[in-house]
Amino acid sequence: MVRNTGGIRVDNLTKKYGDLVALNNVSLTVEDGEVVGLIGPNGAGKSTLMKIIVGILKPTSGTVSVGGHDVVNEPEKAKRVMGYLPENPSLYTALTVREFLRFVGKIREVSDDVLDSRISESLRSFALADKADSLVGALSKGMKQKVALTAAILHDPEILILDEPQTALDPKTQAFVIGWIASQGRSGKTVLLSTHNLEVVQDYATRIVIIDRGSVIASGGLESLRRLADTKSDARLVEVFLKLTEGS
């Protein structure tokens, strides 16, 4: 069931690092319940955009709101409604999995009544129940990624920002993560997903945004992107993507 939160709204967003323009007047929206695939070549500005949305970076100009809250003026309110998975999540390696999740749950304001049960439930669904007392540093990369995903949803956010969630994972864990993303979409969560895996975007995203050299160059469903790229009606997303980003 889709809840009315206001989704994600990015208006005329620009981000500069000195003379370097990382994002140039970017505007996009992710409506409630949508799964939007954000794709683009390396260095296009995808991670920068996501980091601004989650409040790690500050925009040079423009506005971003999440769940109806401006991320610059009301950062705490915006952060309460979203969960974030960074591209390379670094975790506290000297904490056990349960300690790490308890800490994250507490700082994300999960009430004591439900925190432990929610952790146990998440660990079970991520097949990590037997790792609860393992030190995070002793886990494999795939398991750490699962812990980071668990941490992202522990406070039951309506909006998920996922930056390359499948990076460097083995096929089994990749399949698990893809299935998990699909289930989030089905359960009515709003998802902004950045990935280089165009198959996943084609299969699970309700809408696709292509970003290149700091600007949004295309946005819409696969059909409309095919028309924009002037490709065949059954062209795969990878073909459309290569056509639209030619020369970058």
Add this chain to the structure above:
Amino acid sequence: MSWSTSWRDVAILFRYWIKGRITKATLIWILLGEGFSVALVAFVGGSFISFSASFGLGGGFSGFALDLVFAFILIGLLQSGFSGSGLPVTSADVDYVFTSPVKPRDIFAAKVLLNSLTTMLFSFPPMLVLYLMLSRFYGEPASVAVLAGLTTLAFLVTGLVLSADVTVSLGSSIGPRLKPLRNLLVGLVAVISILPVTLLIPGAPAALSSVTQVLPSGLTADICIALVSGGPWNLSLAVDAILLFVWFVGLLLLGIRMSRGHFYEVLQVTDAGADEIPRGGNATTLLKTAGESVWSVVRMKEGILMKRTKERRGLLVSALFLSGFMVIYSLAGTFQSSPTSFLFVLFIIGSFGSGTASGWLEKERLWIIKTSPLDMRKYIRAVYRARVAPLLLVLTPVTIAVGIPLIAERLAQPGSLIGIALALPVALEVAAVMMGGGMYFAAGYGQSTTDDILTSQAQQMADVKRFLYQTVINLVLVSPLFGLVLGAGSQLPLISLIPVIPLGVLMLGVSLVYSYAILAKLLDASGDSIRRREDL
């Protein structure tokens, strides 16, 4: 494959490692490190000489002390050998050197050569300072100090080879049958090394301590003390020198022999690329959240991290060493002779706070905090509280160790007592403020990401600048506290008009208010720095 190929490979590796290590930043670090070591040795050496003079102890005591110092160095090297750090390697070595067709023996030789050279460069200046002080104390020429320094270098290089041998022996080149024998031998060396301690036990036979003379540590101490104290250069000392040389050659040949086989898997990677993954897979879950406030959970988390990364243990061990040193310093009478020595106490104890702060940095984990709705200023305050508590807990016995004999001695002179009585709590305040300063710089300028935003050289330079700014600004921040202590000890007419106890309470109150105000500013600024940071 010939010897010439081996020499060529060793030379290439040696040149590559030197070029890879020596940057502008590392040169500055080396100079800073050398300066610090020389200053420290001058203080320690001065205290030792004052102590020996105060208690009428002669060359025998100096020999015993030097023997102990060398024995501890030898034990440290053995310990490092067993932990796989006898041949320190970086992740670049693992990726490129170990996968190249260079023979393990050549890599062993190049590593030993590099370690020996860097150790000589680092160690010679402070050692020379120490021996110059000792030779001056015994009225001997400076040339003997140089000779003693060179002998000590020979000992250190021998110790490094021993450490490398132990590490290499952990690999497959020693069969399982011989491993217990090796462990027994190394254990024996460790036991013999600390035998000079028996001199402290009343009634223990003096001959027991001389057993240590078969080890490189005992031989070196014998030669060096004979040189600087003007002892006769006799056959026994010549035998000592020959034995030291035999140790070196024997251990080197043993290492070369053992390193013919593959030993890479036992080596510890030392650079930052290796995460601080704690040993062992499981741990008892200590963090409890039920009924706790978020800030209490933050403090708990910080405490658990300090415990599991052995930071707390390191703090305790360092504090024990500091206490011992302070007691010797106090017994040497240096405090009584110079009021500025209080500043030294304040500085040394305070620098502990600054050093401890450098252990804190969320680094690439800042995203966890920054994407939460936490107030960064409050978060930093909670982290600070968690980290300052164990610091003050271990430093309190240090200040007591220094304070009790001093206060007892000054009870009859209330005027000068107040300076000492104030110096001791203020030392803790200085440590607390310097820790706040360290956290401010770590929050604002410490590396927070694994991405290559700064090149490693630029990051090293940034670290150098941060260290220098941190030191200078910390000293500026605590200088009013230094001034207060000096003022209290100066016995100015105005001070002498006020009764001692109310005056002491007033001055302590002033220092506490100042420390609190400065800390509040520093911690708020740290929180704001983290909020503003964009390099993650």
